[in-house]
Amino acid sequence: MTKDATYNEEDKTVKMFLKGRPVILYAPTDLAENYDITKVSTAPSRRLKLDWVYGYRGRDCRSNLYFLPTGEMVYFVAAVVVLYNVEEQSQRHYVEHTDDVKSLAIHPNKMLVATGQCAGHDRRDARPHIRVWNSVSLHTQAVIGMNDFDVSICCLSFSKADGGSLLLAIDEASDHIISVWDWQKGENGYKITETKCSVDTIVAAEFHPLDRNIIVTCGKSHIAFWSLDVGGTLYKRMGIFETRDKPKYVTCVAFLQTGETITGDSNGNLAVWGRGTNTIWKFIKNVHEGPVFTICVLKDGSVLTGGGKDGRIVEFTSNLAMTGTISVIEGHFGGIRVISEGRGSQLLVGTTRNCILNGTSHLGFQPIILGHTDELWGLAAHPSIPQFATAGYDKVLQLWDSMSHSILWSKDIGEQAQSVAFSLDGTSILVGCISGRWMIFDTQTRELLGQHVDGNEPIQIIQFSPDGTMVALGSRDNQIYIYQVSEDGSKYSRVGRCTGHSSYITHVDWATDNQTLRRNAGTCRQIPQSSIMRNVEWATNTCTLTFMTVGIWPENADGTDINACDRSHDSELMVTGDDFGKVKLYSYPVIQPKSLCHTYGGHSSHVTSVNFLYDDTRMISIGGKDTGVLQWTVS
Template identity: 75%
Template sequence: MDKNIKDITYNEEEKSLRFFLKDRPIVVYAPSDIGENYEMTKVSTTPSRRLKLDWVYGYRGKDCRSNLYFLPTGEMVYFVAALVVLYNPEEQSQRHYAEHTDDVKSLAIHPDNMTIATGQCAGHNGMEKRPHIRVWHTVSLHTQAVIGLNDFELSVCCLSFGKADGSLLVAIDEAPDQTISVWDWQKGENGHKITETKCSVGTIVAVEFHPLSRNTIVTCGKSHIAFWSLKVNGTLYKRMGIFDSRLEPEYVTCINFVENRHVITGDSNGSLALWMWGTNKISKYGARVHHGSVFCICVTKDGNYITGGGKDGRLVGFDWDLQPTGVVTKIKEHFGGISMISEGRFDQILIGTTRNCILLGILGRQFQPIVLGHSDEVWALSPHPNIPQFATAGYDRVLRLWDSMSHTILWSKDIEEQAQSICYTRDGTCVVVGCLDGEWMVFDVQTRELLGEYIDGKEPIQVITFSPDGTSVAMGSRNSQIYIYQVSDGGTKYSKVGRCSGHSSSVTHLDWANDNQTLRSNSADYELLFWNAGTCCQIPQSSIARDVEWATNTCTITFTTVGIWPENADGTDVNCCDKSHDAELLVTGDDFGKVKLYSYPTSQPRSLCHSYGGHSSHVTGVNFLYDDSRIISIGGNDTAVLQWTVS
């Protein structure tokens, strides 16, 4: 007799579950010790243990600016993914504002230096889909106002508090018809919109209230600078900046204020312009002080200023009259260009870079990295088998080894290929990296030396996993093949055994059994297949493998993971999962930026879970560390690496 819960069916005779992913029927067989007493209607409760966000690795500097500041609390504030990070480099501590539901795109500091406004882009569903602004306090992390839930279309890309008393807030909506709006944010829980108007100019990349005028706002962007006046009746009046025709840049890229009066701008030609207070004309011009765009201008306490080049990676000092001070510093090329400069404590300078790094130093001297992150999609994650370390790699062609206890990068290496997958050898002495072009490489963890290069097909190597005894490795490719190799000499030598053919789509997940011979695999079209790795032959009857003991559970389509699939799942909802080593917990990462924690096995349909936000992109990898004390998750497009404690 069959029992049904909507589209899920349990066959008591075969002891099998049948469910659907994107209208495709999936059949999974219950282990013998479960099948006899399996009750599909039983509710699987949430686990007693929970996750807490411990550390955020990364920074968003590649496409955002004005997002790195030093606070009176001794912390620096910046954002990555859907998180705002408050990091104290002296105490090596982090706090996190985690109320956003998708990418944070803008940040502004109130004149009191304790209140912050952050703007986000549209999210995934329901209320979360609406872009908005959150105003919050840096000590308590308490949200003071949520602004514009029904007013913004795409993304709040620029923000600025009024410099007088901070009661006004100006925002730019990154919609096709960009709009500028001014808010009295302290009126009610959702603020009061004073005015809104279409900008009627090209793309806006920066907005600032003038420090000496409550009613003057400056914007800049594609081929323009605009001076806005907020009238008593709430309307905005605009005057466009006038360029000498030979000086007009493609973009005016950044704004600041000299002596709190005159406006200074940088542009895509690498030039600076000084606009006298009360005018819309250039009074002084500094041509091509940088090679490429000037991405930021920092006015220092002594009234001088520092410019940062987005392409040349140089910091150049000027006095208030646009005269060079002679101080020039160039950051190391592998950190990228300079996207943000702000003053730190004493004479320290903070630098955000276009390769998502944060540097700290003194002008004229060498700057040291204090935050390092990936600068492109992150797809590869592997925990060390014996110690609290892990490895990541991605489309930025950088392999990184991290220490979860000290929250530091042990080393980084440019591997010159975009990475899709990674796995430590069983003794942890080597890592194997799978690339987008079918190549895979073996690196020595201690020396960083490349020990070997191999190639299987021309498609990405999607997944790599070693057998429990470390003598074999299986690699799943986007070309639907699984390649089996024999491993020798401590993970440094590889001999091909053969390939497993039978999937009709890209191989996405692999698990070894404890017998070191049996494999199971999932594919992009929701197949679950079983294999004899020694002969590279498919095991034709899935029911034969029902009592196999699996060393891992990273396959998302198995009997023990049925409960992770939401109702009406289309198969792409859940990207990754991992079973804890004590076999009590299962963690998943999904397309909606969520990390979820379940009790294991997760065999009841629609099992209950704890759900956690933080990522703003599809979660591409999630793993328990060797002792189950922590979980690491990686986001694809958000480039973030998040570390969670299990308690």
């Protein structure tokens, strides 16, 4: 698209095409005189460095939280694998994946990690594959199956009895293909075998820790015991439930120190399968109300189970005598997704509401990671201190501190949120909801100060005028609602409505005169940006389609590829978030169709919003469905 852009010397306009439609953009007079459309603008000297990742993926992934000998715990969210040292309050990040990470396995040497990802929005850029990497150096040792997987790698396991030479993977395709790899052969590993596993969902797959070449898989109403013969063929025996009711799901699998397989099911029961057999040797009923999502066998042989619904951890001795129940997890953290051994006697608990807790059965558990649990669109930076707010479809508004990397507060607002903004003095937060309702909260007390309803479509953007006396709300109903803000910022009175837009409003900027507005809409029809507007000075640049942002549009763009942009407060940088999981940093203004930039991964397909913090030292990006909140330092 931008390669077809042309400059009209007479009108001082750039004409470009989005989805075949012409878009005319007027050059400001001071830039128009020496403007050369063929010039290539250089990337900025400043760069972004991933500083902190907020969140964890527990809502739909399993076995993805471990403690490493480095003193760090390892887990993932979006396309980033996080190594987090709680005591030192430091994070390192493995960022070689190109889309959502879905599975993780630790090698028996406790140093190597395997992670598997899903296919991306664009299959050419993000194919499902496995990466084996060193947790100390973060160096990639092998990239496996770049053309072998179809949907995503939902289960991974290193072989244990032979010291980890094999790696097993399950592709989340309709037949749930199971494959076994000699991962150290060549740079891309060697596939020993693959076969159809089951048309039903598979939730866990593990190599047996003591018996070579034995694999156990389980999932919807089944458990299977596999043996890999010398020739590389996999043989399957289904587990036999005999007289017992077959559960809807066998939800998790682990191994006792004596070699028996132990499974949990969706009815809250445990089954112990005789070593070398496919029959149940011991059955323990009603350990949990609802499903058993995780079984953790500790170093001393004792066993812990975690409930996905009741939020309880139940303790057993090594011969499965129940020793006690600890009711740990408060409801708002979610059910227990995974338990693993941490430092000393500490346990790590990952939950279904994307939290990680740390603690012991005696002292209780403290949250160390909190996140969002549903699609995330609302992001706003505080106007004068290093804080920011996020709000999403999980109906939760959260206030974060970027210096301590902590959540200051979290509030359930009862409605799915689409947008968020701080008042000019930072004392209140406005949240725009999907229903057309928008609410005003006190930043300190979290108290609801007021609410209004405009239309019945999502409030997509909220933007205060530079002097803070007015606020514009852009709706999906193609209208912009203008409110006057009272002296103390607690009362809002509607003073006008901008109508006549041909499509829904996605971005709004105020001019520095507090009088003029510009907006971008969802379809790329021409903005009636007459020449009178060419020299208006804009207080912000969040509109993606302006003369100053010509160069952020890639070739063949359809006009919705770039979801968000933000200009730094010193007007030297521009950051964008796009549909391909990329965050890009440009020199501002981005007026050349050929503009070079720095490109950063970490999110999966849609980056929904980007925002510089008040002093431009940091930048926040959020992912839509990946629920990730990434903090970058500008260096």
